[in-house]
Amino acid sequence: MNTLTSYQYPVRPAGEAELALITRYITDDVSAIRAFLDTYSKKSRHTTRSYEKECYRFLVWLRARRPPAPDLLPEVVTQDINDYLLFLENPRPFDHEYLLSQGWKHQPFRKPLSTESVKHTLTVLFRMFTAMRELRRTKVDPYCMFNPVKMAHEGMGKTAPDEEVEEALSEREWLAVQQAVESLPRESDRDLKHYHRARWITQLLYRAYLRREEAAMLTMGSFEPSPQGWDIKLVGKGGKKANIVATSKLMDELRIYRTSLGLSPLPAYKETLPAILAVTGKDKGITPQAIYLICKEIFKMAAALVKDEDDRAAQRLMLASPHWMRHTGVSHTMEAGVDPRYVQAQARHSSLKVTARYDHKRRQAWRNALEAASDKEEPLDQ
Numbered sequence: 057m058n059t060l061t062s063y064q065y066p067v068r069p070a071g072e073a074e075l076a077l078i079t080r081y082i083t084d085d086v087s088a089i090r091a092f093l094d095t096y097s098k099k100s101r102h103t104t105r106s107y108e109k110e111c112y113r114f115l116v117w118l119r120a121r122r123p124p125a126p127d128l129l130p131e132v133v134t135q136d137i138n139d140y141l142l143f144l145e146n147p148r149p150f151d152h153e154y155l156l157s158q159g160w161k162h163q164p165f166r167k168p169l170s171t172e173s174v175k176h177t178l179t180v181l182f183r184m185f186t187a188m189r190e191l192r193r194t195k196v197d198p199y200c201m202f203n204p205v206k207m208a209h210e211g212m213g214k215t216a217p218d219e220e221v222e223e224a225l226s227e228r229e230w231l232a233v234q235q236a237v238e239s240l241p242r243e244s245d246r247d248l249k250h251y252h253r254a255r256w257i258t259q260l261l262y263r264a265y266l267r268r269e270e271a272a273m274l275t276m277g278s279f280e281p282s283p284q285g286w287d288i289k290l291v292g293k294g295g296k297k298a299n300i301v302a303t304s305k306l307m308d309e310l311r312i313y314r315t316s317l318g319l320s321p322l323p324a325y326k327e328t329l330p331a332i333l334a335v336t337g338k339d340k341g342i343t344p345q346a347i348y349l350i351c352k353e354i355f356k357m358a359a360a361l362v363k364d365e366d367d368r369a370a371q372r373l374m375l376a377s378p379h380w381m382r383h384t385g386v387s388h389t390m391e392a393g394v395d396p397r398y399v400q401a402q403a404r405h406s407s408l409k410v411t412a413r414y415d416h417k418r419r420q421a422w423r424n425a426l427e428a429a430s431d432k433e434e435p436l437d438q
Contacts, residue, residue: 261381
């Protein structure tokens with residue numbers, strides 16, 4: 057049986073020869089998943105990794121429930137999907153030996169999935185099983201006869217277009233993040249490198265509304281001057297190219313970061329140096345996972361700073377991820393009264409309805425109106 061590795065295509069057990077695909081028919085799960093993923097080979101690296109992860113860890117879960125067989129996916133039914141959704145609410149670790157036998161070095165599920173993550177999982181599996189109905193197992197039979205995810209996928213709730221985004225830091229929480237960065241040690245050269253990199257990452261994600269995958273792919277040459285000011289050229293979600301504004305404050309942060317590295321204050325034309333450098337290694341960039349870990353450590357420090365005065369804020373900071381920085385930057389800009397059309401273009405939202413979800417002024421006005429009405433009530437007689 058083919059084994060599975062995380063974030064890459066499966067490999068076969070040691071000693072088993074790798075055979076060329078000489079038939080147009082699909083006879084095992086791993087080959088079927090590979091055929092499905094090949095249709096996404098032109099997508100961004102983030103998308104392909106995300107799809108690989110969802111497909112292969114579902115197969116790991118399925119193999120743990122069934123007797124060994126190379127073709128378990130054709131036997132999946134709706135109840136299996138319902139069981140999988142229950143598992144995702146409270147995932148239990150797999151036996152270490154079992155994971156090793158599947159080619160996994162770590163647990164594929166480390167914590168319960170958020171609602172949005174479950175929706176993403178269902179979307180990927182729905183597309184996978186839809187594709188497998190088009191693959192041939194025999195001359196007349198598809199690899200999978202039906203799509204067991206169809207009912208769950210159709211039944212999942214969609215976010216209302218006017219539902220506000222809650223994964224954005226308040227002004228106090230954002231201040232705590234900045235204070236956490238400023239509290240980092242700066243005694244040694246290595247300390248200084250860590251401090252300046254952490255400061256640059258948080259400011260870049262917040263002020264440019266970047267996803268961590270986008271930030272990790274940037275080079276210094278992605279920052280380009282124009283007659284109006286500096287821009288950032290990047291490749292965003294779904295491999296879409298974009299040209300967004302680099303504000304004066306963001307460029308000030310870039311100057312500070314570059315100066316700390318002994319570089320000229322501003323990037324040269326087409327400069328290939330990564331926009332975020334590893335602390336060790338010459339001219340080496342960092343991965344999206346490294347950005348995630350750096351941000352999580354900063355959020356943890358920020359939570360400790362506010363815990364005594366605001367326990368709820370501390371809990372939110374412990375839950376925060378790098379993507380919250382993007383949400384925070386968009387929300388704060390909307391609350392500052394910037395034209396939603398400009399925010400939409402900067403955030404690269406598909407529509408103004410999406411951008412409107414980040415505007416919390418309406419709810420605050422709603423609250424203020426009700427509070428004002430309450431203040432006009434006659435006091436009760438004592």
